[in-house]
Amino acid sequence: MSTLLKPPVNxxxxxxxxxxxxxxxxxxxxxxxxxxxxxxxxxKTIQQALGDDLKFVFRNFPLTQIHPHAVNAAVAAEAAAxxxxxxxxxxxxxxxxxxxxxxxxxxxxxxxxxxPNQFENDMQNNALRAKVEADFESGVRSGVNRTPxxxxxxxxxxxxxxxxxxxxxxxxxxxxxxxxx
Amino acid sequence: MLVIxxxxxxxxxxSTPDQKLKLKELLGKKVILAFYPADWSPVCTDQxxxxxxxxxxxxxHNAQLIGISVxxxxxxLAFSQSRRLHFPLLADFEPKGQVAKMYxxxxxxxxxxxxxxxxxxxxxxxxxxxLSPVGINPGADGILEALESLDKVPxxxx
Numbered sequence: 193m194s195t196l197l198k199p200p201v202n203x204x205x206x207x208x209x210x211x212x213x214x215x216x217x218x219x220x221x222x223x224x225x226x227x228x229x230x231x232x233x234x235x236k237t238i239q240q241a242l243g244d245d246l247k248f249v250f251r252n253f254p255l256t257q258i259h260p261h262a263v264n265a266a267v268a269a270e271a272a273a274x275x276x277x278x279x280x281x282x283x284x285x286x287x288x289x290x291x292x293x294x295x296x297x298x299x300x301x302x303x304x305x306x307x308p309n310q311f312e313n314d315m316q317n318n319a320l321r322a323k324v325e326a327d328f329e330s331g332v333r334s335g336v337n338r339t340p341x342x343x344x345x346x347x348x349x350x351x352x353x354x355x356x357x358x359x360x361x362x363x364x365x366x367x368x369x370x371x372x373x
Numbered sequence: 374m375l376v377i378x379x380x381x382x383x384x385x386x387x388s389t390p391d392q393k394l395k396l397k398e399l400l401g402k403k404v405i406l407a408f409y410p411a412d413w414s415p416v417c418t419d420q421x422x423x424x425x426x427x428x429x430x431x432x433x434h435n436a437q438l439i440g441i442s443v444x445x446x447x448x449x450l451a452f453s454q455s456r457r458l459h460f461p462l463l464a465d466f467e468p469k470g471q472v473a474k475m476y477x478x479x480x481x482x483x484x485x486x487x488x489x490x491x492x493x494x495x496x497x498x499x500x501x502x503x504l505s506p507v508g509i510n511p512g513a514d515g516i517l518e519a520l521e522s523l524d525k526v527p528x529x530x531x
Contacts, residue, residue, distance in 0.1 A: 194514040257457040337510035
């Protein structure tokens, strides 16, 4: 029922694209959720279509009881972030959603060029688990009711999660707020 | 829909195939009553999967969540096992919808409970309610805000 993103995008978030873009798309996602896997190429298409007018933010919303690997996958992405490779791990996981055991995650870490020892240490880091939980709680407070849920410029998006609908909505929004470019 | 300030009507419904739960047994805890249309339907499944994950946030406020629909105890058992739910689903099955009717959230035309939420305080008084459009999952933010505001003010004296 809440429709506003709480808290707003801030320095703890992972941002892809132009951080000063007039459009801001936030996804609350679960790395093991098939609908989030479906959304992954859609987001890529949207980013290509909107270029520097869009920044994309991913926040964790793992549904642990139906997706037993979701938290570990989320922590793996946060661990990769400590080595400045959040998005590389995010992409790797969403392209391989059926293979998210610990050894798979380690393999992905190596593939994207992380220091594997550091990665394995960080996987045990409770602060990263706390970050994932804090993301989840922020989603609950923002009214997230399924995954993926999207917020556009801070307001919950209730339309269809397909490329055409999202691009149409974002372009309309852009004509309201104005392009920087 | 029963209004805020009303004592929550007591009821006794099956929570498992051989156990019943009485609302009165939960006095001393806050109770979140989540009426919903049907096990297995897409929106209800999303809603119950979400609440399953927010139980830890509810329990910080000494609150127990209960789902209620007109489905049978056997449907509830299968649904609950398939989604690994960690809270009871009550079967408002016979007489059909009796509890939903007591709370004023029964859809006579469809023969199902509406998608309605109540927060009942430790003394059994309804302190928050919300009726969601049937196709919309109301999320958990309203419940959390209600629980937080209850913890900020002293419990109403009867």
